[in-house]
Every structure is written in structure tokens, then in C-alpha cells.
Amino acid sequence: MAHYKMHLLVCGGTGCRASQSDKIVENLTAEIEKxxxxxxxxxxxxxxxxxxxxxxxxxxxxxxxxxxQVKLEDCAEIxxxxxxxxRKVKRLLYEDPETKKHIEDSKHMGFYQKQLRIALRNxxxxxxxxxDEYIAREGYAAxxxxxxxxTPQEAIDVLKKSGLRGRGGGGFPTGxxxxxxxxxxxxxxxxxxxxxxxxxxxxxxRSILEGDPHSVIEAMAICGYCIGxxxxxVYIRAEYPLAIKRLxxxxxxxxxxxxxxxxxxxxxxxxxxxxxxxxxxxxxxEETALIHSMEGNRGExxxxxxxxxxxxxxxxxxxxxxxxxxANIPVIFNKGASWFSSIxxxxxxxxxxxxxxxxxxxxxxxxxxxxITLREVIFEIGGGIKNGKxxxxxxxxxxxxxxxxxxxxxxxxxxxNLLAAGSMMGSGGxxxxxxxxxxxxxxxxxxxxxxEESCGKCAPCRVGNKRLHEILEKICAxxxxxxxxxxxxxxxxxxxxxALCGLGQTSPNPVLSTLExxxxxxxxxxxxRICIAGSCKALKLYTIIADKxxxxxxxxxxxxxxxxxxxxxxxxxxxxxxCIRCGACYDKCKFSAIHVQ
Amino acid sequence: xxxxxxxxxxxxxxxxxxxxxxxxxxxxxxxxxxQIRVAMATCGIAAGARTVMNALIEKIEKEKVPAVVTxxxxxxxxxxxxxxxxxxxxxDPVVFGNVDEKVAAEIVDKxxxxxxxxxxxxxxxxxxxxxxx
Numbered sequence: 252m253a254h255y256k257m258h259l260l261v262c263g264g265t266g267c268r269a270s271q272s273d274k275i276v277e278n279l280t281a282e283i284e285k286x287x288x289x290x291x292x293x294x295x296x297x298x299x300x301x302x303x304x305x306x307x308x309x310x311x312x313x314x315x316x317x318x319x320q321v322k323l324e325d326c327a328e329i330x331x332x333x334x335x336x337x338r339k340v341k342r343l344l345y346e347d348p349e350t351k352k353h354i355e356d357s358k359h360m361g362f363y364q365k366q367l368r369i370a371l372r373n374x375x376x377x378x379x380x381x382x383d384e385y386i387a388r389e390g391y392a393a394x395x396x397x398x399x400x401x402t403p404q405e406a407i408d409v410l411k412k413s414g415l416r417g418r419g420g421g422g423f424p425t426g427x428x429x430x431x432x433x434x435x436x437x438x439x440x441x442x443x444x445x446x447x448x449x450x451x452x453x454x455x456x457r458s459i460l461e462g463d464p465h466s467v468i469e470a471m472a473i474c475g476y477c478i479g480x481x482x483x484x485v486y487i488r489a490e491y492p493l494a495i496k497r498l499x500x501x502x503x504x505x506x507x508x509x510x511x512x513x514x515x516x517x518x519x520x521x522x523x524x525x526x527x528x529x530x531x532x533x534x535x536x537e538e539t540a541l542i543h544s545m546e547g548n549r550g551e552x553x554x555x556x557x558x559x560x561x562x563x564x565x566x567x568x569x570x571x572x573x574x575x576x577x578a579n580i581p582v583i584f585n586k587g588a589s590w591f592s593s594i595x596x597x598x599x600x601x602x603x604x605x606x607x608x609x610x611x612x613x614x615x616x617x618x619x620x621x622x623i624t625l626r627e628v629i630f631e632i633g634g635g636i637k638n639g640k641x642x643x644x645x646x647x648x649x650x651x652x653x654x655x656x657x658x659x660x661x662x663x664x665x666x667x668n669l670l671a672a673g674s675m676m677g678s679g680g681x682x683x684x685x686x687x688x689x690x691x692x693x694x695x696x697x698x699x700x701x702x703e704e705s706c707g708k709c710a711p712c713r714v715g716n717k718r719l720h721e722i723l724e725k726i727c728a729x730x731x732x733x734x735x736x737x738x739x740x741x742x743x744x745x746x747x748x749x750a751l752c753g754l755g756q757t758s759p760n761p762v763l764s765t766l767e768x769x770x771x772x773x774x775x776x777x778x779x780r781i782c783i784a785g786s787c788k789a790l791k792l793y794t795i796i797a798d799k800x801x802x803x804x805x806x807x808x809x810x811x812x813x814x815x816x817x818x819x820x821x822x823x824x825x826x827x828x829x830c831i832r833c834g835a836c837y838d839k840c841k842f843s844a845i846h847v848q
Numbered sequence: 849x850x851x852x853x854x855x856x857x858x859x860x861x862x863x864x865x866x867x868x869x870x871x872x873x874x875x876x877x878x879x880x881x882x883q884i885r886v887a888m889a890t891c892g893i894a895a896g897a898r899t900v901m902n903a904l905i906e907k908i909e910k911e912k913v914p915a916v917v918t919x920x921x922x923x924x925x926x927x928x929x930x931x932x933x934x935x936x937x938x939x940d941p942v943v944f945g946n947v948d949e950k951v952a953a954e955i956v957d958k959x960x961x962x963x964x965x966x967x968x969x970x971x972x973x974x975x976x977x978x979x980x981x
Contacts, residue, residue: 260872383868391858
């Protein structure tokens with residue numbers, strides 16, 4: 252019998268696989284066999300560890316050694332040194348950016364110290380393609396317990412007591428949602444898992460499906476029992492091939508074990524799950540649009556009511572939950588509602604997964620208790636702003652959210668506080684911006700996204716967002732006026748009030764929140780025609796400092812549009828109207844006589 | 849693949865499977881566990897450290913001792929190999945020398961379970977660079 256002394260956990264998420272982590276698994280296994288250590292060490296492909304910035308990751312347990320940016324040629328050294336002789340390979344250990352010391356135990360990494368992993372409990376811990384490892388960690392114990400001891404209503408009550416709220420964006424209480432669906436009578440009902448993750452920069456749902464697909468399957472079966480449905484559907488975008496593959500493998504294994512299908516574990520309860528692929532449209536994350544897309548119709552939303560709980564997929568009562576919400580559910584039943592509700596803030600219980608992106612040192616996926624402050628997330632877990640720049644804002648909630656600024660850094664993060672601050676939780680994308688990012692351009696970027704993703708069904712969203720985008724473009728091009736700012740504000744409010752679905756109702760949020768927090772920047776764009784961050788190219792103003800100019804004519808020759816004139820050995824001048832802001836003169840000048848504003 | 853036909857089947861299966869995940873579970877809470885480090889440098893391995901390590905892992909699994917066994921490099925006690933370092937939470941680490949399977953079992957039974965010291969302790973009379981003032 253093998254007595255494994257160590258397990259080598261290799262990240263098999265999309266991020267690390269892109270840098271050949273699947274080959275690392277092969278190499279490690281081959282090296283281990285070469286030294287005859289196959290009974291000592293086991294190589295396991297796991298889901299995402301979250302520390303994507305430094306991938307590919309290889310974690311060795313039980314000593315919690317965290318190797319980062321492992322290359323194929325490092326595998327032999329890891330096996331020879333660490334597995335055989337017990338010496339950690341120092342150069343591959345994570346280096347603390349402040350102390351410059353190698354951290355030997357991942358428990359001491361700032362990135363992990365403040366995290367609490369519930370939805371991600373198995374990501375980076377188990378092999379997602381091996382159902383046995385899920386079962387070993389209490390997998391399918393929740394559904395077993397419920398089928399044995401609880402009526403559907405009792406189970407719903409547990410969920411209500413836990414305080415779990417939907418993690419897809421809106422934050423609606425999950426237990427209440429299930430109760431609505433359970434009370435509507437029909438010959439067939441449906442459980443739908445919304446895996447149409449559309450926020451730019453968010454990838455928590457993908458990581459959960461890639462790293463722990465069984466938790467989602469188990470939760471869907473629990474939901475089926477509670478609301479009285481025997482059929483489940485996972486709506487997943489086709490651009491997540493690895494998540495689809497892992498989910499299919501997991502479904503197959505669950506069926507073979509009799510944990511899905513007819514008569515689950517001899518209890519008489521039956522449940523089956525089918526996959527439905529989406530083409531990757533943002534609006535299909537909205538539940539009515541999602542349902543229409545699954546039915547084979549255009550992915551367009553319809554007015555609620557009727558809610559899906561009354562009339563959903565094929566006209567039957569349907570319960571739609573997001574991936575992360577579902578991943579929380581088995582743990583709630585295993586550990587109890589009061590355990591779950593003891594974590595988090597007053598009205599937002601449990602944890603939330605965030606995808607950190609933008610100008611932050613530790614780009615990656617984190618899970619933290621609700622109520623943690625932005626400061627802790629950005630500066631402690633995220634390791635602060637890249638290249639020592641100054642923090643400016645963070646966009647939460649993706650294109651539907653808003654930006655939070657320095658004054659919000661100490662606000663506890665939960666559903667209600669974010670709303671009060673003019674943003675929203677959304678699915679948990681966090682894009683961090685530094686002093687070099689222009690907030691008008693940022694709002695323009697998000698509007699570009701919503702204009703492209705608008706389904707076109709209602710006029711406020713189809714026409715209104717397009718107009719918003721045009722004005723923002725005008726301002727960034729240095730042609731805006733102060734009237735435009737007022738117009739932006741008014742139009743935003745109209746769109747919010749009149750759009751049909753969540754997409755349109757929230758799409759002006761980036762504009763409104765930047766107007767509120769960064770009005771000065773907008774004013775500078777329209778009044779002085781300058782972009783404080785220096786990012787709007789059209790607003791850069793190139794001038795020549797007469798005292799420094801020697802009249803060497805180097806800039807005149809460099810200028811592609813002939814905007815620079817002047818006599819030899821006399822100070823030159825740039826014609827701002829002709830200037831195309833290419834910067835060629837700036838690069839050529841040897842006397843630092845060109846000033847950029 | 850066998851079918852799980854009842855809830856008891858699932859529970860039985862979980863108990864059987866748990867074992868394989870122990871190493872990983874333990875890595876989640878190392879500070880609350882007794883940490884046993886076996887010196888596994890060339891001299892240690894030559895003196896039989898691998899057998900000792902296997903024996904320790906087996907005993908700990910079998911008797912469900914709250915301990916985790918890891919391997920370390922050479923500690924410089926080549927005259928006393930195999931050596932193991934045992935750190936009980938809240939106590940200073942203790943190094944035992946000339947450990948064979950029998951001594952290893954004794955260390956678990958007497959020192960780890962009951963806190964009794966046994967022969968073969970190597971006094972640690974060195975400073976590490978971290979401690980040096």
C-alpha cells in the first residue's frame with residue numbers, strides 16, 4: 252500500500268493551463284517515477300488556487316510549500332530536491348514584495364491570510380475530475396442528510412435562516428426564491444444554474460465549475476428536492492470549454508454512482524441535469540433572457556412579473572441560481588445555518604468571491620467574509636497598487652456597477668453598503684485603477700461594452716446608451732461642453748427609470764458614479780480641455796518652452812503634420828489646431844523644451 | 849464503478865476515502881497539529897529515515913494521532929541519523945537521534961501522546977540566524 256508522504260497539487264485552471272500546467276503534471280509524474288518515488292508522492296491536478304498573477308502554481312502538502320511560476324524544466328529539481336531530499340526549492344517560493352523574503356508556508360502569505368474559502372473550499376484542494384475526492388470532503392453528504400431527515404419546507408427554512416443571498420448580482424435571498432418556486436404548483440418544474448458569467452474581468456463561476464463541479468451538481472439536486480423539480484439545466488457559455496468538460500465528467504461520475512438519475516441513493520427521489528450552451532451574450536445573464544435563450548429563442552428579456560418562479564422555462568415554474576450561490580449551499584447544510592450566518596455582516600451573510608484585476612499587484616481570485624473593507628482587499632490581499640502608483644478608484648459590479656474611491660476604502664463591503672455608495676456587488680469583479688487612469692475614459696469603456704451587449708429590444712437601452720457613449724467620446728476628444736455634463740446626468744436617469752431589464756437599468760451607473768466622484772475630471776475635460784490622468788490622447792497639449800528652445804529645428808523635421816514653425820535659432824511654436832498629439836517632437840527634443848499637459 | 853444504493857453506502861464510502869485526503873486536510877491547520885519532521889538528506893536516507901517515516905505515517909494514520917509528518921533536509925547530526933524533530937503546539941521543538949521503527953513508535957506513544965521524555969534527545973545548542981541578536 253502506498254504511503255504518500257506528500258501530495259503535489261498542480262493548478263489545472265484555465266489560467267495556469269495556459270502556461271502549460273498540464274505538461275507540468277506530466278513532467279512531475281515522470282520525474283517521480285524515474286526516482287522510484289511513486290509510492291511516496293502523488294501528483295494531483297486541482298482547480299484554481301486564485302493566485303493567478305504568479306501561475307503556474309504547484310503546492311506541496313502537508314508542508315504547504317507554494318511554488319510559483321513553475322516552468323517545465325523546474326520539475327526535475329522540485330522532485331530531486333523537495334520530494335527526495337526534503338529541501339524546498341527556494342528560488343521558486345513566493346517572495347514577499349516588502350521584506351523580499353521567501354515565504355516557506357503558504358499560510359503566511361498576505362494573499363491568503365485574510366481569506367475565508369467557503370464557495371472555493373475545494374478549489375485548489377481536490378481533483379475536480381475525481382468524485383471520490385469530493386465525497387471524502389463531505390461531498391453529497393448534504394443531499395443525503397436532507398433526503399433522510401428533512402421535508403422540502405424544512406430544508407428551505409434552513410436556507411432562509413442562513414441568510415444566503417444570490418451571488419450573481421442582485422443579492423435576493425435564496426431561501427425566499429426557493430420558497431416561491433416551491434409554492435407554485437405544476438406538473439414539471441425546473442432548476443437552472445446560471446453559468447453565463449459576463450462581467451468583464453470576473454471568472455469566479457468558471458473557476459468553481461472547473462475546480463469543484465460536484466458542489467454545483469449537489470446543490471442543484473437539493474434545490475430540485477426543495478422546490479419539487481426533477482430536472483436541472485446548466486446554462487453555460489460555450490467559451491468555457493474546460494468548465495464544460497469538467498462538468499460533463501462530473502455529471503457522468505455522479506450518474507454512475509447513482510447520485511443523479513432515478514431513485515437517488517434508494518430514497519425514491521430522482522433528479523437529472525442537462526447542459527445548455529450559450530453563445531456568450533451579456534444580457535443572457537438576466538434570468539428571463541437566459542430562459543428564452545435556453546428555449547431556443549432570441550436572448551431577450553421580458554417584463555417581470557411573471558417571475559420565472561411562476562412562469563419560467565417552457566412556461567413552468569423555474570428557479571434560477573448563480574454558480575457561486577449554489578456552491579455555498581451544500582456547506583450550509585453540512586455545517587448548519589447558524590454557522591453560516593455567524594460569518595459576514597448584519598444583512599449580508601457568508602463570504603463573497605472577488606476577481607481582482609487592473610492595476611493591482613496580486614491579480615487573482617479571492618474569497619473573503621462579507622464586511623471586510625476595501626482597504627484590506629486591495630492593500631493586504633491584493634498587495635497594493637502596481638509599480639508603487641497611487642490608488643484612484645475601484646470599479647465593482649462590472650458594467651452595471653460604479654466606482655468607489657479613496658473615501659470608501661474603509662467601508663465594509665456588503666450588498667447594502669455598496670448600493671449605498673452608488674455601486675453594487677454584482678458578480679464580484681473588482682477592477683482597480685491608479686492615478687494614470689482617466690475616469691471619463693473608464694465610463695466610456697463600460698458604455699462601449701453595454702452598447703455592444705444591448706439586445707436592442709427596448710429603446711432606452713438601445714438608443715440611450717448609444718447617445719451616452721457618443722457624448723463620452725465627444726468629451727474624451729476634447730469637444731465636450733458643460734451642457735453635455737448635465738445632459739449625461741439627465742439621460743442616465745431616464746435610462747435607469749425606463750429600461751426594460753437589469754442590463755439597461757444599471758448601464759448608466761458607471762457614468763453616474765464617475766460624475767459624482769470625479770466631477771472635477773469631467774470639468775477639466777470640457778473647460779480647460781485637459782485630461783488630468785493624461786490618458787485621453789486628444790487632450791494632450793504640446794507646447795514649446797521658449798526659454799529652453801534653441802531653435803535646432805529637430806522637432807520641425809519630426810512633426811508629421813507640419814504643425815511646428817519657427818526661424819532657425821529662434822524659439823519655435825506648435826499650432827495646437829494642427830497638432831495630432833503623436834508625441835514625435837517630445838521624443839526628438841534634446842533640450843526638454845517640449846511641455847506636455 | 850459501484851453504485852451507491854443507500855445513504856449508509858455513502859457514509860461508508862466517505863470513511864474509506866477520507867484516509868487518502870488526510871495529508872491535504874492536515875495541511876489546512878498545521879499550527880494545531882504535532883509536527884514531526886524527519887531529516888531526509890542523503891545520510892538520513894542511508895541510515896533508514898525512509899523506513900522510519902513510513903512507520904510514523906502508518907502509526908499516525910492507524911491511531912488517528914493529531915500529527916503531521918513532513919520531511920526536512922540535513923540537520924547536521926550525521927552521527928545520530930536518522931533524526932526526527934517533534935514540535936508539539938506551544939512547546940519548543942525536540943530532536944530525537946538514532947530513531948528506528950521501534951523508537952519512532954515509542955516517541956509517538958510516550959512523548960506525543962503523554963508528554964513523557966525518552967532517551968535519545970539531542971540537546972539543541974545552536975542558534976539560527978533568525979534568533980541571533
